[in-house]
Amino acid sequence: MRIAFVTGLCPTGECGVGDYTRRLAHALRSLGVQAELVSDGSWGLRGAGKAIKSLDKLEPDIVHIQYPTAGFGYRLGPQMFAMRRKSVITIHEASQSHILRKLSLYPFMARAQHLVFTSQYERQFASKWAPWIARLSSVIPIGSNIKAMPGGGNRRGQEIAYFGLIMPGKGLEEILELAKLIQRAGCALSIRIIGKAHSKHESYFERLRLQSRGLPVIWESDLNDEEVATRLASCAIAYLPFPDGASERRASLKAMLASGVGVVTTRGVHTPRDLEDIVKFSENVEDAYRIIRMLAEDTSERERLGRKAVEYMRQFGWDRIAALHLEVYKRVVKTQGFRTSVCLS
Numbered sequence: 001m002r003i004a005f006v007t008g009l010c011p012t013g014e015c016g017v018g019d020y021t022r023r024l025a026h027a028l029r030s031l032g033v034q035a036e037l038v039s040d041g042s043w044g045l046r047g048a049g050k051a052i053k054s055l056d057k058l059e060p061d062i063v064h065i066q067y068p069t070a071g072f073g074y075r076l077g078p079q080m081f082a083m084r085r086k087s088v089i090t091i092h093e094a095s096q097s098h099i100l101r102k103l104s105l106y107p108f109m110a111r112a113q114h115l116v117f118t119s120q121y122e123r124q125f126a127s128k129w130a131p132w133i134a135r136l137s138s139v140i141p142i143g144s145n146i147k148a149m150p151g152g153g154n155r156r157g158q159e160i161a162y163f164g165l166i167m168p169g170k171g172l173e174e175i176l177e178l179a180k181l182i183q184r185a186g187c188a189l190s191i192r193i194i195g196k197a198h199s200k201h202e203s204y205f206e207r208l209r210l211q212s213r214g215l216p217v218i219w220e221s222d223l224n225d226e227e228v229a230t231r232l233a234s235c236a237i238a239y240l241p242f243p244d245g246a247s248e249r250r251a252s253l254k255a256m257l258a259s260g261v262g263v264v265t266t267r268g269v270h271t272p273r274d275l276e277d278i279v280k281f282s283e284n285v286e287d288a289y290r291i292i293r294m295l296a297e298d299t300s301e302r303e304r305l306g307r308k309a310v311e312y313m314r315q316f317g318w319d320r321i322a323a324l325h326l327e328v329y330k331r332v333v334k335t336q337g338f339r340t341s342v343c344l345s
Contacts, residue, residue, distance in 0.1 A: 001329060002034040004060035006051070006081070008071020009039050013196040013222075015070035016165065016251050017092050019145040027322035033329075036060065043077035051077070052085050062329050063087040067108065068101070070198070079107035088332060090116040090140075095125040095270060096244050102129065109133050113332045116325075118142050119248040121270040140324045143316045145251045148258040149229045155236035157296055161261065162239060163194045163232065164252035166221065167201040171241035171266075172208055177285045178239060178292075179215040185289075189296060190216040191239075194231050197221055232259035236302050237295050239288055240265045246279065248272055253279075258313040262305035264291050278312045279305070 005025055010018025018039075025035035036058055042050070055063055065078060065087050072078050082089060089112045094105060109115065109130040115137035117123035127134050162175050175191060182189045197205035209219060220231065238256045240246070245268015246253055256263050263279040280295070282288035295302050 001062070001326075001333070002036065002058065002060045003028065003062045003064055003329065004036045004038050004055055004058050006038045006055070006063060006065045006078070006087075007069045008043050008073075008078075010069050010071045011199070014165070014198050016145065017066050017069045018071065020092075020142055020251060021066050023143065023145055023318060024322065024325065027318040028325065030319075031322055031326055033322075033326065039071060043072050043075045043081075045076050045080050047075075047077045048080035048084060051081055055085070061333060062113075065089045065108070067091055068093055068097075076104065079104055082108050083111050086111055086113050086336075088112065088114045088116065088328065090118070091122070091126065092118055092142075092249060094122050106130065112136065113336060114138070114328055116140050116328065119270065119272070121247070121272075122249070138324075138328060140321060140328070141248055141316050142251055142254065143318050143321050144254040144258040144313065146225055146229050146232065146255040146258070148255075148260070148310075148313075149233040155234055155302075157236045157299065157302065158188050158190065159235070160189060160191045160237050160239050160292055161194060161232070161235040161256075162191065163228070163255060164240070165198055166193070166195045166205050166208070167198040168204055169243060171243055174241040174285050174288075175239065176208065176211055176215065176217070178289055179212065179217050181285065181289045182216055183214075187293070189292070190218065192218045192220060192231070192235075194220045194223065194228060196223075228255075229259070232256060232261060235259065235261045236306075237261065237292055238263045239292065241282075241285070241288065242266050242268065244268045245271045246275060246281075254313060254316060257309035258316075260306035260310045262295055262302045263309065264288050264295070274312070278308050 005021050007018050007021050025037055028035040067078055089108045115133055117139050120139050123137055123139050164170050179191050238261045240253055246265040247270045264282055265279050267281045280291045282291055
């Protein structure tokens, strides 16, 4: 079976959905699927026809659109493409989108062969807007884009880690507020920010670095995946203050949990209940500081959280995620009667 993944141009490290798609393609190849990444092309309205012609040369059994991505931006080419070429579509973000983005999802829902959502909350939210999708949609969770490495016994108990894209809307202002609290208290804690600055937000990154001068903050950007995995394996405590709360679609959270890190984060309306005993929730920066001080002093509680986190992440292995996608593809092939070289029995 040949799958063509469509994302638009997504440089490694600059788009979580793009990184996810690369991991998914790799996992599918291990199951014998030919997974091709289609990332070039113009995605304005006029670019849809060219993209279809380009894809047809690959002769894929399934075209799978991942949406939204940095490569698509706010252009409407993906919607036009989906109206003209039936596809499997993963919608990574619906409930937290701007109203115009929500409306732009309708073309996908109108013509999709199958819709994939990354959490039950997102699927239920979209079903309220488009009830007919219940019969042609499913939930497949995301995994960590960073391969977990063994942590060992040398985790830094006096260091708080942040991991994720460096761009607005990721809670980085709260990270700097935490650094100020640490400095005023005169304690031995420090913060390590691990992430990559999005190319469109270099000025934001530089502004944050200027604001952090004199604070107990270490910046590590542009690390490759192996280097990031090594850093996470040495972390004991993380602070991830998501403005809309922790959820199953947060790859940075899953990377921390898979690495056995004790995570302090925020709660939102779409935070799953099964995270209650896996992470520590804080109400604000001051509350996070109090919890972090407790974890820094309580080694046994840190280790307990780390063990629970690793156990929790076993359900999000890439082998399982790939197998769930393959089931969807086989179902679509059967329904549509497409040419395929894979046994469907």
